Amino acid sequence: MDPFATLGLERTFKLDLRAVEKTHRELSRALHPDRYMSSGASERRDALTRAVEVNEAWRVVRDPIRRAEALFTLAGIAVGDTHEPKPAASLLMDMMEQRETLAEVRAKRDLAGVQGLVDEMTVRQQKIEAALGDAFEASKGDHDALTAFVAKLGELRYYRRFLEEASAIVDDLGAPS
Amino acid sequence: MTLLEIFDPKAAPKPIGIDLGTTHSLVACVQDERPYAISDCDFEVLLPSVVAYGPKGAVEVGKLAKARASDHPRETIVSVKRFMGRGADDPETLRLGPYKFLAPKEGEANVVRFDVGDRVVTPIEVSADILRTLKRLAEDELRAVGGAVITVPAYFDDAQRQATKDAGRLAGLEVLRLLNEPTAAALAYGLDKKQNGTFAVYDLGGGTFDITILLLDDGVFQVKSTGGDSALGGDDMDRALADVIFERFGWGEKEKNDPSLVRVVLDQARAIKHGLTTSLEVEAEIVAGKSVTFTRVEFDGLIGKLLERTGVACRRALKDAALKPADLDGVILVGGSTRVPAVRTYVKSLFGREPLADIDPDQVVALGAALQANLLAGEARDDILLLDVTPLSLGIEVGGGVVDKILPRNTTTPTGARATYTTQEDQQTGFEIHVVQGERELAADCRSLARFTLKGIPPMPAGMAKLEVTFRVDADGLLTVHAREETTGIEQNVSVKPSFGLDDAAVERMLMEALDHGETDLKARRLAENRVEAGRIVQATQKALAVDAELLADGDLVRIQAAIAALEAACRADEPSRIHHLIEELDLASKEFATRRMNRAIARAIEGRRVTDVEGGLSTH
Numbered sequence: 001m002d003p004f005a006t007l008g009l010e011r012t013f014k015l016d017l018r019a020v021e022k023t024h025r026e027l028s029r030a031l032h033p034d035r036y037m038s039s040g041a042s043e044r045r046d047a048l049t050r051a052v053e054v055n056e057a058w059r060v061v062r063d064p065i066r067r068a069e070a071l072f073t074l075a076g077i078a079v080g081d082t083h084e085p086k087p088a089a090s091l092l093m094d095m096m097e098q099r100e101t102l103a104e105v106r107a108k109r110d111l112a113g114v115q116g117l118v119d120e121m122t123v124r125q126q127k128i129e130a131a132l133g134d135a136f137e138a139s140k141g142d143h144d145a146l147t148a149f150v151a152k153l154g155e156l157r158y159y160r161r162f163l164e165e166a167s168a169i170v171d172d173l174g175a176p177s
Numbered sequence: 178m179t180l181l182e183i184f185d186p187k188a189a190p191k192p193i194g195i196d197l198g199t200t201h202s203l204v205a206c207v208q209d210e211r212p213y214a215i216s217d218c219d220f221e222v223l224l225p226s227v228v229a230y231g232p233k234g235a236v237e238v239g240k241l242a243k244a245r246a247s248d249h250p251r252e253t254i255v256s257v258k259r260f261m262g263r264g265a266d267d268p269e270t271l272r273l274g275p276y277k278f279l280a281p282k283e284g285e286a287n288v289v290r291f292d293v294g295d296r297v298v299t300p301i302e303v304s305a306d307i308l309r310t311l312k313r314l315a316e317d318e319l320r321a322v323g324g325a326v327i328t329v330p331a332y333f334d335d336a337q338r339q340a341t342k343d344a345g346r347l348a349g350l351e352v353l354r355l356l357n358e359p360t361a362a363a364l365a366y367g368l369d370k371k372q373n374g375t376f377a378v379y380d381l382g383g384g385t386f387d388i389t390i391l392l393l394d395d396g397v398f399q400v401k402s403t404g405g406d407s408a409l410g411g412d413d414m415d416r417a418l419a420d421v422i423f424e425r426f427g428w429g430e431k432e433k434n435d436p437s438l439v440r441v442v443l444d445q446a447r448a449i450k451h452g453l454t455t456s457l458e459v460e461a462e463i464v465a466g467k468s469v470t471f472t473r474v475e476f477d478g479l480i481g482k483l484l485e486r487t488g489v490a491c492r493r494a495l496k497d498a499a500l501k502p503a504d505l506d507g508v509i510l511v512g513g514s515t516r517v518p519a520v521r522t523y524v525k526s527l528f529g530r531e532p533l534a535d536i537d538p539d540q541v542v543a544l545g546a547a548l549q550a551n552l553l554a555g556e557a558r559d560d561i562l563l564l565d566v567t568p569l570s571l572g573i574e575v576g577g578g579v580v581d582k583i584l585p586r587n588t589t590t591p592t593g594a595r596a597t598y599t600t601q602e603d604q605q606t607g608f609e610i611h612v613v614q615g616e617r618e619l620a621a622d623c624r625s626l627a628r629f630t631l632k633g634i635p636p637m638p639a640g641m642a643k644l645e646v647t648f649r650v651d652a653d654g655l656l657t658v659h660a661r662e663e664t665t666g667i668e669q670n671v672s673v674k675p676s677f678g679l680d681d682a683a684v685e686r687m688l689m690e691a692l693d694h695g696e697t698d699l700k701a702r703r704l705a706e707n708r709v710e711a712g713r714i715v716q717a718t719q720k721a722l723a724v725d726a727e728l729l730a731d732g733d734l735v736r737i738q739a740a741i742a743a744l745e746a747a748c749r750a751d752e753p754s755r756i757h758h759l760i761e762e763l764d765l766a767s768k769e770f771a772t773r774r775m776n777r778a779i780a781r782a783i784e785g786r787r788v789t790d791v792e793g794g795l796s797t798h
Contacts, residue, residue, distance in 0.1 A: 025394075025397050027782040028589075029397070030775075030778035030779055031778070031782075032652070034652065037353065038713040039717055040714050041764055042768050055590070056592065059588060171492070
């Protein structure tokens with residue numbers, strides 16, 4: 001499945017998500033099962049299949065990691081745990097340190113400290129996303145040019161996991177936003 | 178209502194919306210675009226969700242049943258919704274209550290069974306008795322009832338939803354859709370106020386709590402996130418009070434096992450709670466000569482923990498929607514328990530704004546359900562659409578009892594996911610798959626939905642067979658599973674044996690038993706159903722022919738019209754299977770035309786044009 005084609009989008013990482021959301025909504029208007037309550041069985045099935053596809057496509061496209069995965073896959077580059085290059089030692093060291101700092105501020109129940117780490121990591125995440133956006137644009141779908149950037153996807157996964165953990169800690173420390 | 182309608186013997190069936198609540202239920206319909214709740218002969222719209230089973234098959238529902246509860250506590254089922262979709266050994270059955278439960282016999286489905294004297298009933302049957310009463314009420318008002326939308330808590334899991342749908346079928350209703358209660362409430366508010374923005378719906382009912390964050394934009398009600406607790410509500414407030422009452426009188430296990438006393442104490446607790454909504458202090462005589470006094474401050478202290486639990490769910494829902502309380506345009510209160518002053522104060526502090534409660538919180542869900550039923554029956558403006566989400570993540574148990582999440586919570590429905598599995602051993606011909614719902618890491622901590630075994634995989638070396646399992650969650654939030662072996666292309670429709678609930682055959686059997694004359698009744702019912710379906714499809718096809726005539730290919734029109742004529746002729750006769758066959762023929766004849774229409778609708782949506790604009794604009798009322 002090509003989620004970009006399903007939503008009528010070009011295969012690109014840099015997207016105006018607000019516009020895509022609008023397209024998703026209009027497609028839902030056209031395909032949602034509620035619209036086909038009076039239709040015959042095959043039409044109902046057909047609409048349902050397509051509505052599911054549209055929702056799946058939107059789920060992929062709206063999320064930077066899934067979006068990058070889809071773009072790599074469409075360019076013929078396998079992604080996922082076993083296919084991606086091993087993360088650089090420097091990244092692993094760095095993440096380990098970040099984790100330790102997170103554990104320390106957690107132990108101190110230092111909410112501002114956690115928030116500081118979250119902000120820092122969010123900036124790093126945005127930078128990688130921007131770099132990926134540029135890479136996909138510059139490569140024009142070229143297999144070899146893109147392969148060099150698969151490692152960035154791995155980096156993004158590390159940041160995501162860190163942010164999820166930090167978010168759970170914020171919940172734990174019982175902070176209403 | 179005009180005189181003409183009252184005397185019209187062939188009134189067209191009208192769609193209805195039903196709020197099947199923990200404490201009470203009600204039915205609503207739409208007249209001249211306004212939803213209203215249907216009242217009984219005493220002008221009351223709320224039917225107590227209480228069913229009393231008497232000797233010789235007697236069944237009493239509502240007020241009369243409620244009156245019997247203290248004398249016949251075991252035969253009178255109160256708050257049955259809390260038992261829907263739960264297993265016989267669910268913790269809910271162990272809580273303070275007067276019932277006698279029966280364990281399932283060998284080979285019987287794992288569902289709650291109440292021993293009500295001369296028979297045994299499941300929550301599905303009890304709910305069906307409530308639904309039947311509402312259906313009759315609606316028939317008295319509307320003469321003929323069409324399809325029904327039944328509401329469920331947004332946080333209901335698959336088993337609870339399936340149980341509700343089965344109850345609808347058993348009551349002889351055509352269930353058009355299961356609709357989430359907060360979404361229904363938002364529909365009632367949204368259509369009333371014609372306002373765009375982001376809203377939180379805080380729905381605290383008798384037995385369930387939901388929080389839903391949704392965006393209202395241009396007629397689309399898009400749920401962003403939902404959360405809650407399907408065993409948290411006004412009943413728990415009553416139990417908290419009841420526990421204190423037992424304690425104050427020094428009552429212990431003996432008294433707690435006296436069903437009549439438990440019923441009386443729970444009822445009195447509820448009365449005290451209601452009293453404290455307007456008074457600061459309430460005194461109640463529990464049994465002759467034994468009175469208790471509660472102040473509102475004491476009560477607020479008792480329910481503080483319950484409210485905190487709702488707060489946790491609210492914060493998580495906001496976070497899932499990536500919003501802060503200040504981003505909201507309004508907070509809507511739904512459910513009778515939001516009348517409790519402490520609840521309102523809590524919600525206000527949680528969201529930092531005064532919540533809205535100007536539509537009766539007891540009725541708003543049913544009103545929204547009626548609006549949705551009307552939309553689905555094609556009797557209203559077609560620019561309104563509800564986009565709901567899955568409340569819980571869906572996963573599969575993998576090695577070590579860990580859950581592999583395949584569909585995260587808050588995914589817009591309908592949705593689907595695929596997972597590929599491979600054989601672990603040489604010549605392996607079967608696979609066991611365990612589907613769970615929930616957010617926890619371990620399958621044992623999640624809710625078990627179903628276990629099934631895929632069989633008939635051709636013997637191959639380990640790792641060679643590749644099984645693609647497809648999960649689909651429909652607009653009712655219900656799951657279906659489909660499996661395919663990729664190397665051979667062997668398809669398998671998996672029959673999912675629900676972990677909690679009845680399988681299709683059991684429901685069908687109950688349906689047969691519920692009908693007095695078996696075969697003939699069933700045939701009459703099929704005939705009626707098929708005629709309704711045929712009528713609907715003919716109407717929809719004719720509308721499509723009129724609107725999209727330019728998409729007809731050579732010969733289409735003649736073929737489709739011939740199929741319509743044949744179907745209409747069959748409807749005048751009384752052979753249900755022939756009608757069914759001709760519905761399929763019409764379906765086939767118009768298939769390509771339908772595909773072309775759908776393709777065009779998709780192309781237009783991608784171009785950013787509203788389908789409704791193209792089809793001649795919104796109907797302006």
